[in-house]
Amino acid sequence: MKPKPSKGHREESPPCHSRRGGGFLRITAGIHRSRRLAVPPLPGLRPAQDRVRAAVFSALGALVPQARILDLFAGTGAYGIEALSRGAQSALFLEQNARTAAGLRENLATLNYDLPVLTIPVENWLPQATDQYDLIFLDPPYDQTGAELSRWKLVEGIERLLAPAGRIIWEHHPSSVWSALVPLREVWRRTYGRSSVTFLAAPDAR
Numbered sequence: 210m211k212p213k214p215s216k217g218h219r220e221e222s223p224p225c226h227s228r229r230g231g232g233f234l235r236i237t238a239g240i241h242r243s244r245r246l247a248v249p250p251l252p253g254l255r256p257a258q259d260r261v262r263a264a265v266f267s268a269l270g271a272l273v274p275q276a277r278i279l280d281l282f283a284g285t286g287a288y289g290i291e292a293l294s295r296g297a298q299s300a301l302f303l304e305q306n307a308r309t310a311a312g313l314r315e316n317l318a319t320l321n322y323d324l325p326v327l328t329i330p331v332e333n334w335l336p337q338a339t340d341q342y343d344l345i346f347l348d349p350p351y352d353q354t355g356a357e358l359s360r361w362k363l364v365e366g367i368e369r370l371l372a373p374a375g376r377i378i379w380e381h382h383p384s385s386v387w388s389a390l391v392p393l394r395e396v397w398r399r400t401y402g403r404s405s406v407t408f409l410a411a412p413d414a415r
Contacts, residue, residue: 239294249312256287276343286313288346302326332363348380377409
């Protein structure tokens with residue numbers, strides 16, 4: 210499958226494909242370790258690469274068990290599902306594309322999770338959201354230049370939803386920087402090919 214523009218281009222190898230042309234998501238650790246979940250054969254849809262997820266969750270460590278998860282721009286739900294496998298207590302997924310969201314719901318049901326998948330644009334949902342989350346996975350479209358993304362308004366106010374000791378896990382173009390207007394600080398950053406992952410925390414978080 211070709212990478213879809215909204216996820217940016219990635220240098221990592223694409224996921225393995227079944228004979229029917231669809232891919233799969235492999236859970237890397239936890240109670241569902243090595244389980245393979247179907248990825249709908251939609252143009253460009255694919256989960257975050259195994260090695261990226263493994264590195265991210267290794268860095269998160271003890272923050273994952275019992276965490277409340279928010280997976281924005283969820284796509285396949287790779288990050289949220291991985292967190293659940295590793296002991297997170299709950300998850301809320303937002304995926305605007307109805308067909309993609311349907312595939313995510315099917316995979317959650319396969320793992321016996323009855324969790325909400327909302328098909329609403331993130332920018333419409335955020336202003337009305339009130340709950341807080343320990344880990345917020347943020348994988349927005351980053352085919353724009355870094356300058357464009359640093360001024361992006363779709364996730365304005367997201368810091369309200371972050372628990373005091375929580376983290377935002379932001380996947381983005383390597384040249385992008387978080388807006389200085391948002392009261393969050395960078396605590397971890399790694400680059401994998403043409404994508405980067407940054408952890409953001411509240412200014413006084415440990």
